[in-house]
Amino acid sequence: MSDIIAKLRDISFDDLHPNERLKVDSDYLRGTLMESMADRATGAVSENDTQLTKFHGFYQQDDRDLRSERRHQKLEPLYSFMVRLRLPGGLVTPAQWMTLDDVARRYANSTLRITTRQTFQYHGVFKENLRPHLKAVNEAMIDTIAACGDVNRNVICTANPHRSKAHREVYELAHSISTHLLPRTRAYHEIFLGEERVAGGPEEQEPLYTRHYLPRKFKVAIAIPPENDVDLFAHDLGFIAHVDNGAIRGYNVCIGGGMGMTHGEPATFPRLSDVIGFCTPDQVLDVAEAVLKVQRDNGDRHDRKHARLKYTVEDHGVDWFRAEVEHHLGTTLDEARDFHFASNGDRYGWYQGEDGAWHYGLFVQNGRLADFEDGMHLLSGMRAIAQVHTGDIILTTNQNLIIANVPADKRDEIDALIHRHRMTRDVTPLRQASMACVAFPTCGLAMAESERYLPSLIDKLEDVMHKVGLEDNAINVRMTGCPNGCARPYLAEIGFVGKALGRYNLYLGGNPSGERLNRLYRENIDEPTIMDELTSLLQRYAEERESGEPFGDYVIRAGIIAETTAGRYFHGAPA
Structure with a gap:
C-alpha cells in the first residue's frame, strides 16, 4: 500500500468528501444493499446505497415527467434504475444480442440505448426486476461491474475488430485492460447473482484500488489513426496505436482528458489529454495500472468537482505526472511517435475489411434502438438480423452499430431485413x-432536453443547410442536457449544453478530428435565438469558407470565436 493511501487512513474523514468515508465503510461496496433490495415498501434504495449501486453498474433514477403528478397524489417518485453494461470494445454475438433484446422487453422499457462509451444502457428497470435482469445478462457472459462509479469504466476502442489484424489487437487490448483494472470485490456476485459469501475465508482485499477506490471515475480509450472515433483526447488515459506495415509496434500514451464541468464555476473545465510518451504493447497493462495508481494516490478526495485526473495533471503538471508514472513502472x-487523426466520425453503409468480409x-x-411509431423498427429489425447473422454486432462510441463480418452471400439477406424494418432512410x-445524451425524463442531472429535442432542431438546421447550399456537408453537432459532457459537446463544431x-x-x-475544444459563443439562449445565430453563421460559412475548410476551423479563422488552446483557457484566456 502506498504511503499516500496509508496516510489517508489516518486523516479525519471530516476533511474529505463524504463519499470517501462511505467507500471505506462499505465492506468493499456491499453497504446495506442486501437490505435495500429486500425492502418492498419503496422502489428506491437507501441514500448511501444509491452511491454504491454505481460501482455495480446502475443508477437510481425516477421519471421526471411524472414527478409533479405523483407528488400531488402523495406518491413517492416513480423510481427505477438505469443499468449499464461492461462491454469492452462494444462487441456482442448474435446470441448475446437476442438475450439483451429479451432483457429489454422483459425487465426494462423495451428499448436498448447505445451510449457514447460503446456499450448499452437500459432504462426503466424497477427494483424488483434488477436481480433477474442482471442474472439474465450474466448468463450471456456479460456483466455490469464497474460500468459506473469511482473505478475504471468501460474501456473503448476504435470500432470493429474484424476490419484488420490491428483492429483485432486493440479490441483484445481493451478486454485485457478492463480485466486488469476490474475491482476484485465479490459484492456484485453475492448481492445480485446469489453467490454465497464464504464464512471464515481469507480477508477480502482490493490490491489495486484499496478500500478507498478512486477519487472519481477513470476512463480509458484506444484509437488507431487516422480514425479518432473514440475521441481519444477526452479521456483520463488514452493509447494511440502506432501501426507499421499492418502491425502495431506500440502506443503513444496520453493522460489528463475529461469533459465535465459546472456552470458558473470557472475552476471546472473540460480538458484534452497530453501525450507523455510511448510504450511497447507488452507494457500497456503496466502503464495503465501506473497511471491509475498515480491518480489513486494524488487525486483530490476533498472536492469531487476537482477530483478527476485532469485536475491532478493541471495541479502538478504533465512532467510531474509522467515522472510519477515512470516511478511506478521502474x-x-x-x-512519442508521430500520428495523424483525420476524423472522429463513423463509417456508414457497406464496406469491406482487410480479409474481404x-x-x-x-x-x-x-x-436509441426502439420500434418507433413512424414505422422505423430498429429493435425488431436488429432482432431479425441477429436470428440469421453469422458474424458479430459492434457498437460505436458515436452511438451507432456495425453488423460485422457478413459473408458476401449473406449481404442480400441482411439488406432485405434492413429495408423490411425501415431501419435506414x-x-x-x-x-x-449529431449526438445527444439521454437527459429528460430519466437523468436526474438534466437541466434541459437533449435526446428528445435534438432531432427536431436538426430538422430546422437541415432546412438552413439546404437553403445555403451546404446540404452535403457534415458539421459535428452535439447536445447535452447538463454540463457534465456525456455526449462530448465540448469537442463539437457546434455544441449545445x-x-x-x-x-x-x-x-x-x-x-472534425476531435483534437480541439470549442468555446462559449452565446449563453442561455432559446431556440429562436439559436436559429437566428446559426442561420447567419451558416450563410457566412457558405459564402466565405475556403476549399475543404471545416466549419469549426472557419469560425476561428474568421474571428467569430477565439481558439481554445488549453482546457484552463476554456472560459477565456487570461488578459
Whole structure:
C-alpha cells in the first residue's frame, strides 16, 4: 500500500468528501444493499446505497415527467434504475444480442440505448426486476461491474475488430485492460447473482484500488489513426496505436482528458489529454495500472468537482505526472511517435475489411434502438438480423452499430431485413454527425432536453443547410442536457449544453478530428435565438469558407470565436 493511501487512513474523514468515508465503510461496496433490495415498501434504495449501486453498474433514477403528478397524489417518485453494461470494445454475438433484446422487453422499457462509451444502457428497470435482469445478462457472459462509479469504466476502442489484424489487437487490448483494472470485490456476485459469501475465508482485499477506490471515475480509450472515433483526447488515459506495415509496434500514451464541468464555476473545465510518451504493447497493462495508481494516490478526495485526473495533471503538471508514472513502472517511457487523426466520425453503409468480409454501418439516431411509431423498427429489425447473422454486432462510441463480418452471400439477406424494418432512410451528413445524451425524463442531472429535442432542431438546421447550399456537408453537432459532457459537446463544431428548460449555451470551434475544444459563443439562449445565430453563421460559412475548410476551423479563422488552446483557457484566456 502506498504511503499516500496509508496516510489517508489516518486523516479525519471530516476533511474529505463524504463519499470517501462511505467507500471505506462499505465492506468493499456491499453497504446495506442486501437490505435495500429486500425492502418492498419503496422502489428506491437507501441514500448511501444509491452511491454504491454505481460501482455495480446502475443508477437510481425516477421519471421526471411524472414527478409533479405523483407528488400531488402523495406518491413517492416513480423510481427505477438505469443499468449499464461492461462491454469492452462494444462487441456482442448474435446470441448475446437476442438475450439483451429479451432483457429489454422483459425487465426494462423495451428499448436498448447505445451510449457514447460503446456499450448499452437500459432504462426503466424497477427494483424488483434488477436481480433477474442482471442474472439474465450474466448468463450471456456479460456483466455490469464497474460500468459506473469511482473505478475504471468501460474501456473503448476504435470500432470493429474484424476490419484488420490491428483492429483485432486493440479490441483484445481493451478486454485485457478492463480485466486488469476490474475491482476484485465479490459484492456484485453475492448481492445480485446469489453467490454465497464464504464464512471464515481469507480477508477480502482490493490490491489495486484499496478500500478507498478512486477519487472519481477513470476512463480509458484506444484509437488507431487516422480514425479518432473514440475521441481519444477526452479521456483520463488514452493509447494511440502506432501501426507499421499492418502491425502495431506500440502506443503513444496520453493522460489528463475529461469533459465535465459546472456552470458558473470557472475552476471546472473540460480538458484534452497530453501525450507523455510511448510504450511497447507488452507494457500497456503496466502503464495503465501506473497511471491509475498515480491518480489513486494524488487525486483530490476533498472536492469531487476537482477530483478527476485532469485536475491532478493541471495541479502538478504533465512532467510531474509522467515522472510519477515512470516511478511506478521502474523505467522510462520512450519519446512519442508521430500520428495523424483525420476524423472522429463513423463509417456508414457497406464496406469491406482487410480479409474481404463485409460490414454494414447503421446510423442510430442518438443511440436509441426502439420500434418507433413512424414505422422505423430498429429493435425488431436488429432482432431479425441477429436470428440469421453469422458474424458479430459492434457498437460505436458515436452511438451507432456495425453488423460485422457478413459473408458476401449473406449481404442480400441482411439488406432485405434492413429495408423490411425501415431501419435506414436518407439521412443528411449533418444528422449523421449529431449526438445527444439521454437527459429528460430519466437523468436526474438534466437541466434541459437533449435526446428528445435534438432531432427536431436538426430538422430546422437541415432546412438552413439546404437553403445555403451546404446540404452535403457534415458539421459535428452535439447536445447535452447538463454540463457534465456525456455526449462530448465540448469537442463539437457546434455544441449545445443545457442551462434550463428550453435554453442552452452555444459553443463553437471544435474540429472534425476531435483534437480541439470549442468555446462559449452565446449563453442561455432559446431556440429562436439559436436559429437566428446559426442561420447567419451558416450563410457566412457558405459564402466565405475556403476549399475543404471545416466549419469549426472557419469560425476561428474568421474571428467569430477565439481558439481554445488549453482546457484552463476554456472560459477565456487570461488578459
